[in-house]
Structure formats: structure tokens, C-alpha cells
Amino acid sequence: MAKRFSVSEYADGILSGNRVMLSRAITLVESTLPTDQALAQQVLDVVLPHAGRSVRVGITGVPGVGKSTFIEALGLHLVREQGKRLAVLAVDPSSQRGGGSILGDKTRMNELAAHPQAYIRPSPAGRSLGGVTKSTREALVLCEAAGHDVIFVETVGVGQSETAVHGMVDFFLLLMLAGAGDELQGIKKGIMEMADAVTITKADGGNELAARRARAEYQNALHLYPLAPSQWSPVVTTSSAVTGQGVPEVWEVVQRYVQQTQESGYFQRRRQEQNLHWLHETIRETLETRFYQRPEVAQRLAEVQQQVMDGRKSAFGAAEELLGL
Ligand code: GDP
Structure with missing residues (x-):
């Protein structure tokens, strides 16, 4: 794992045009580690107004x-x-x-x-x-x-x-x-x-x-x-x-x-629409990831999938069951 810095170290580095810090921050947003992701979001929040x-x-x-x-x-x-x-x-x-x-x-x-x-x-x-x-x-x-x-x-x-x-x-x-x-x-x-x-x-x-x-x-x-x-x-x-x-x-x-x-005014409107789209996209993906990561779901998933494939359960009913866990 790459060395990590504080939120303000990343943000100050980026805002002053320090490309090494920029590269490190991008590495952070690319990381799939939850701790890196959390730090990346804080850095993004600080620099977003700029x-x-x-x-x-x-x-x-x-x-x-x-x-x-x-x-x-x-x-x-x-x-x-x-x-x-x-x-x-x-x-x-x-x-x-x-x-x-x-x-x-x-x-x-x-x-x-x-x-x-x-x-x-x-x-x-x-x-x-x-x-x-x-x-x-x-x-x-x-x-x-x-x-x-x-x-x-x-x-x-x-x-x-x-x-x-x-x-x-x-x-x-x-x-x-x-x-x-x-x-x-x-x-x-x-x-x-x-x-x-x-x-x-x-x-x-x-x-x-x-x-x-x-x-x-x-x-x-x-x-x-x-x-x-x-x-x-x-x-x-x-x-x-x-x-x-x-x-x-x-x-x-x-x-x-x-x-x-x-x-x-189209330029600004389109950016707003892109941001909104991104908001909903992120919600959808986050919910989906959290859902599949739940131990109860992970445990039941294979069996329920098999039941759907065998025609013993409807896809809708199976989804309802998993979502209800
Ligand atoms: P990419 O895969 O789309 O990034 O394409 P490249 O930029 O790597 O270019 C592919 C090939 O086309 C290379 O061999 C380039 O040298 C050649 N090439 C690119 N631009 C031009 C151009 O304006 N004129 C000519 N004649 N060849 C070009």
C-alpha cells in the first residue's frame, strides 16, 4: 500500500499544483481499499470548490x-x-x-x-x-x-x-x-x-x-x-x-x-445534469455493493440462484426473499 498523507496535505498539494501530490491523490481514488476510498472522498470534498x-x-x-x-x-x-x-x-x-x-x-x-x-x-x-x-x-x-x-x-x-x-x-x-x-x-x-x-x-x-x-x-x-x-x-x-x-x-x-x-446556458445545465446522474449512479452502485456484501445474502445467494435456474422459484420471488434478509 502506498504511503498515505493527511487530507490537508493532499488538498494543499493539489491546490498548489504539486503534480506528485496530484498523482498520489489519483492513486487514492483508484484504490479499492475502503480506507483509501474514505480518505479520497474527504480530499475530493475539500478541493471540489476549486x-x-x-x-x-x-x-x-x-x-x-x-x-x-x-x-x-x-x-x-x-x-x-x-x-x-x-x-x-x-x-x-x-x-x-x-x-x-x-x-x-x-x-x-x-x-x-x-x-x-x-x-x-x-x-x-x-x-x-x-x-x-x-x-x-x-x-x-x-x-x-x-x-x-x-x-x-x-x-x-x-x-x-x-x-x-x-x-x-x-x-x-x-x-x-x-x-x-x-x-x-x-x-x-x-x-x-x-x-x-x-x-x-x-x-x-x-x-x-x-x-x-x-x-x-x-x-x-x-x-x-x-x-x-x-x-x-x-x-x-x-x-x-x-x-x-x-x-x-x-x-x-x-x-x-x-x-x-x-x-x-446549456453548458452549465448539462454539467448539472451530469452531476445529478452521477449522484444517482453512485447511490445505485453503493446499494448494490452493500447488498451483495451482506453475509446473509452471500450465504443464501448460490442456493437461491440454483432454485431460479431450476424453475423452483421465480426471479421476482427470489429477489424479494434476498432483499428481505
Ligand atoms: P491510436 O491507436 O488511435 O492512439 O493511434 P496512434 O496515435 O497510435 O496512431 C496509429 C498510427 O497512425 C501510428 O503509426 C501513427 O504514426 C500513425 N499516424 C497518426 N497520426 C497520423 C497522421 O496525422 N498522419 C499519418 N500519415 N499517420 C499518422
Whole structure:
């Protein structure tokens, strides 16, 4: 177990921008030990009033689309040209990479990682989507309290992690390849609908024309969707992380979105809704965990399950019985 500090040591460290303390606090929120969790919640309570002032951007796309290369290019633009402080978090549930992580196991984002205004945190390894979502949300709050004004949350682009990330960010960016076809890219319809912007990556060299064509196609396709509650029409761009073409433009789109939705009040409303959703999600999960941890339940569960499987008990009746214990 890692060395533990007092609540004020963590909080003061985070608020003064001490990245070692920030990392330690994130390790605490990722811990499943009840004592670590209790301490983490106290730290979160103290720093929460200092959080919430960043722009949160979710970034998704299939593996190989160029996420990490793009994040490095856009990230360097933000820290160098825009004077931003950037944190990059990742959601990678139950990583198959033997304890590795999508950010940690590759030599990716080297330049960005070395920049003093950037903070890169890999996804905790071997956690369920629920677990990694919770810890990423909390890490996001800690990063904001530490003074980062832009937060990127990256997904690996498979399964349900896009929905989870969409639920914790202000702006959702989808990276796509030209000419690969929606199905090939594992892009489900719902994901396109979540996107506030799409950028066709690797728009360089011989790929440029195809990228521009894909841009027009996706722009047309997105126009067919009904306008989102944000009243924002999704934007499609092309970009190359190699030449840098189109990379700053993506940030301009994000800024335009933030300005428009802050003026309309949608930005604030959506964050409130996300917080409420999170409240109920936490209650549901906590109740469920406590329920299954009860010794009476644990003792009866296997037998009752068998009875349900054999058709000797209805699922409803069995649930009632266990809940009544
Ligand atoms: P990820 O799996 O989505 O994070 O993708 P990576 O960032 O690791 O990129 C996958 C591959 O595409 C790597 O070999 C990159 O060098 C390459 N790549 C990424 N961005 C670009 C780009 O803008 N242009 C070109 N030509 N190649 C790129």
C-alpha cells in the first residue's frame, strides 16, 4: 500500500499544483481499499470548490485512428501557443494488456508528457467500466482543482466506454479515418450522434483527397440527424497530426462550442445534469455493493440462484426473499 498523507496535505498539494501530490491523490481514488476510498472522498470534498473551471473534451476513435498522435499535436498546440494547462486522462476498462494501460505501455505523447504544463495519467489497469468511470471522473475533478484548464478524456473506442466518457465531458470529439467505412471502424450509429465534432485524421500525403471527400460525406450525414439539445450542429474537419494541418482548427471549434453553449446556458445545465446522474449512479452502485456484501445474502445467494435456474422459484420471488434478509 502506498504511503498515505493527511487530507490537508493532499488538498494543499493539489491546490498548489504539486503534480506528485496530484498523482498520489489519483492513486487514492483508484484504490479499492475502503480506507483509501474514505480518505479520497474527504480530499475530493475539500478541493471540489476549486474544480469545475476547465473545458472537458472526450476523444474517441478506433485503435489506430491516430488518437494519441492527435492528442499530442493538439496538446502541444494548447500548452505552447495557447498557454493552457492540460491534463490527459484515459478510460480503458479491463485492459487486456497485462497490467499495462493505453497511455502507459506505449512510448506515446513523449513530448507532451515532458511539458511542464501537461499532465498525462494512464487508465488504471484491470478495472471494470464502472470502476474506471468512477475513478476517471474523480481524477478529472482533482486535475481541475490542480489548475488544469483543459482536460482530455481519451477512450479506446470499443464497447461502452464512449458513452461513459460522453457522460463526463462538455464536448465529444470523434476521430475517423477516410475510406475505412463505418462498420470497419466499429462506429455505431449512437457514437456518431454523440459527436460534437468529427475530424478525419491522417489528412496528409496521398490521403488528403480521400480525407476531404470523407469530410464532405460525414458532414452531409450529420446534417440528417435532428439538432441536439445543445442546438449545436456538429462540425466535420480534416486534420493531420504529422503536418499539423487542421489541428488548431479543432480547438477553435471547441471554443466556439463552449462560447455558444455558455451563452445559451446549456453548458452549465448539462454539467448539472451530469452531476445529478452521477449522484444517482453512485447511490445505485453503493446499494448494490452493500447488498451483495451482506453475509446473509452471500450465504443464501448460490442456493437461491440454483432454485431460479431450476424453475423452483421465480426471479421476482427470489429477489424479494434476498432483499428481505
Ligand atoms: P491510436 O491507436 O488511435 O492512439 O493511434 P496512434 O496515435 O497510435 O496512431 C496509429 C498510427 O497512425 C501510428 O503509426 C501513427 O504514426 C500513425 N499516424 C497518426 N497520426 C497520423 C497522421 O496525422 N498522419 C499519418 N500519415 N499517420 C499518422
